Amino acid sequence: MTDPATQLHSDCLACQILTGAQPVPGGTIAENPWWVADHCVGPYGLGSVVLKPRAHRENLWELSVAESASLGPFLQQLSEAIALAMEAERVYVSLWVDQPPYHVHFVLQPRYPDGHNPHELGLKGLELQVFRTLSPPPSEAEMATAAERIRAVWQQKFAAGLPCQS
Template sequence: MSRGAAARSPCLACELADGRAELPGGTVLRTALWTVEHCVGPLGVGTLVVKPLRHVTGVHELTGAEAAELGPLLSRVSGAVREVVEDCEQVYVCLWSHAGRVPGHLHFVVQPARTADLDRHDAYGPALQTAQFAAGEAPEPGAVAEVCERLRGLPV
């Protein structure tokens, strides 16, 4: 069982973090409190998830140490995405923590807003994410592995 896990429904975020589920690209970065992984959904190559190793469902549940590490970590990860992902106009950072309308494992999505994606979907911001989910196209595993390897090479 993952850190902080109690008797509850299976948690994909915990399963990805502790190796019970396949994680395309592998772990990009892990600290004592947080992990950074490539998103397993259709949000495009270079979209990362920053999540606490401990299962929590809201920012209000973070410990002082987790909260203190969060801001600098999101800043570094966003900068790395901007540096590694070609055609990146902006980096979106948003909090997600629902699964089936039930609060789930807290995670921050760090998504490159690439010109090609903005043009293809004729959308930006939350509308881009909605369009990408509607299209349902997961990134090519080889491209995910390549971008993760490039990100691991940076001082994140």
């Protein structure tokens, strides 16, 4: 019998992206047997990546042992790939599960050094999050280019199982 928690939901945006029913600019950036990463659609900043489990999971406590065990290393790899590809000073990691039909996903957002993106006014933390939410999202072409840059670093450095710098 199939576990209902692993079934994809047709009304879930994350599940639609996983099945290809909803395309994302730049496509899949990185993946492993349990997790898939692609560029975040919306006003979260250029180079922001969404990491979601392949199975529809509404809560962290629903993750399988394998999903949980692979999450930490994959977050570490993705955050380093984003930092290197996008020349970010920091990468914020947030968990979002706020909209029905709830699908666990992490948002990894690069924060750039002061002066790198002058329109962000050197903002950090919550102020930067609010500012980006009120700003127009990156264009599809910009998202696709950022996704390719991050994917290239991830493939070169981690697809072969190489360790992170730290």
